Amino acid sequence: MTTLIANIKELLQVRDSNVSIVKGKDMKILPTLKNAYLLIDDDTIVQYGSMTECNGIEADTTIDANGKIVLPTWCDSHTHIVYAGNREQEFVDRINGLSYEEIANRGGGILNSAEKLQNISEEDLYSQSAKRLEQVMKQGTGAIEIKSGYGLTIEAELKMLRVIKRLKQHYNLKIRATLLAAHAVPKEYKNNKNGFVDLIINKMIPEVANKELAKYIDVFCEKGYFDLEDTDRILESGLKYGLIPKIHVNQFNAFGGVGMGVKHHALSVDHLEELNDEDIDVLRNSDTIPVALPSCSYFLSIPYTPARKIIDSGLPLALATDYNPGSTPSGNMNFVLSTACIKMKMTPEEAINAATINGAYAMGISHRYGSITKGKKANLIITKEVPSYNFLPYAFGDNHIDRVIINGQLIS
Ligand code: NIG
Numbered sequence: 428m429t430t431l432i433a434n435i436k437e438l439l440q441v442r443d444s445n446v447s448i449v450k451g452k453d454m455k456i457l458p459t460l461k462n463a464y465l466l467i468d469d470d471t472i473v474q475y476g477s478m479t480e481c482n483g484i485e486a487d488t489t490i491d492a493n494g495k496i497v498l499p500t501w502c503d504s505h506t507h508i509v510y511a512g513n514r515e516q517e518f519v520d521r522i523n524g525l526s527y528e529e530i531a532n533r534g535g536g537i538l539n540s541a542e543k544l545q546n547i548s549e550e551d552l553y554s555q556s557a558k559r560l561e562q563v564m565k566q567g568t569g570a571i572e573i574k575s576g577y578g579l580t581i582e583a584e585l586k587m588l589r590v591i592k593r594l595k596q597h598y599n600l601k602i603r604a605t606l607l608a609a610h611a612v613p614k615e616y617k618n619n620k621n622g623f624v625d626l627i628i629n630k631m632i633p634e635v636a637n638k639e640l641a642k643y644i645d646v647f648c649e650k651g652y653f654d655l656e657d658t659d660r661i662l663e664s665g666l667k668y669g670l671i672p673k674i675h676v677n678q679f680n681a682f683g684g685v686g687m688g689v690k691h692h693a694l695s696v697d698h699l700e701e702l703n704d705e706d707i708d709v710l711r712n713s714d715t716i717p718v719a720l721p722s723c724s725y726f727l728s729i730p731y732t733p734a735r736k737i738i739d740s741g742l743p744l745a746l747a748t749d750y751n752p753g754s755t756p757s758g759n760m761n762f763v764l765s766t767a768c769i770k771m772k773m774t775p776e777e778a779i780n781a782a783t784i785n786g787a788y789a790m791g792i793s794h795r796y797g798s799i800t801k802g803k804k805a806n807l808i809i810t811k812e813v814p815s816y817n818f819l820p821y822a823f824g825d826n827h828i829d830r831v832i833i834n835g836q837l838i839s
């Protein structure tokens with residue numbers, strides 16, 4: 428089954444050679460092709476070029492993209508999309524003056540979501556999560572990382588991870604699962620955090636690895652959650668079982684979490700709202716990609732990750748949503764793109780690179796996703812008629828997407 432997309436006003440993120448990441452100054456460059464066509468065979472991009480060379484190409488289906496822009500779907504490398512219920516009361520509590528930290532300290536926050544998750548049936552958890560997934564696919568996400576972390580018991584963590592597995596089987600977008608057992612210290616372990624870390628190391632990691640329910644391992648490395656020593660122990664034990672680190676660091680405090688991630692060859696270090704020069708230096712000598720989550724900064728009114736400092740230091744940067752019920756109840760990558768440009772002073776080219784090819788790198792899939800390259804998966808956004816690609820982040824809050832193609836199939 429072949430599909431031809433013809434008369435494309437501009438085809439974005441066209442990479443002939445298989446680029447897996449873009450860094451520093453190169454992030455300002457977004458290779459494009461004007462007046463282009465693109466040919467899909469089954470689930471793969473097989474050809475593209477100028478419309479002047481399109482004569483004679485025949486396909487089973489043709490889509491006319493006159494006036495429209497085509498780009499790779501978003502790669503959202505950091506989400507907690509599998510969760511039970513919502514936390515809109517905490518949102519109101521924050522408006523009325525409580526801080527995120529105060530809410531967590533009185534048993535709300537992650538512990539609130541964990542209680543809901545422990546009490547929900549696997550079936551209900553699946554249907555709530557599937558709805559969110561369908562929504563983000565319509566918003567142009569074609570690859571997504573999903574974390575556990577609201578279980579806080581072996582049974583509930585396994586329930587979350589089985590739901591992720593079922594989503595993988597049912598939907599054709601790319602899904603990568605992460606074990607985030609160390610998301611918060613459960614009430615029962617309030618005075619025995621080491622006991623909980625031991626449980627993670629001795630029971631949860633082996634069980635999850637043996638069942639092949641996750642590819643990555645995450646830790647919320649933060650004051651009041653898990654410290655450097657806990658992070659060190661958990662990452663080391665995860666690695667023994669083949670789980671690669673992708674970790675939450677520097678959301679509220681910078682105290683060496685970035686270095687700890689790099690020490691364990693983390694694929695990514697995420698959040699980084701607080702970032703110091705040492706962190707930048709340690710990232711310079713690594714293959715670890717920093718990931719910014721601007722919707723989280725927006726929602727919690729905390730600082731934005733210093734994208735300019737990161738990129739101007741020659742580093743790569745990826746953008747993701749952090750979709751979760753507490754700090755980011757939104758999985759809209761289009762909003763992430765706008766917010767990165769408006770609040771973090773990223774150029775549209777940098778933001779698009781960060782949300783496509785670098786997002787793919789941050790989830791270990793950039794050999795097959797994240798750019799318009801022959802042989803890569805046919806995961807494409809076709810926009811509505813827009814004046815230029817700058818218009819996408821500029822006209823924030825509007826839906827500029829006409830159609831989304833995932834794995835060669837039209838989904839909306
Ligand atoms: O990435 N910071 C840790 N975890 C999530 C939020 C968790 C929650 O509040 O439910 C985050 O922001």
Ligand code: FE
Pocket residue numbers: 505506507675749751
């Ligand atoms: Fe997160």
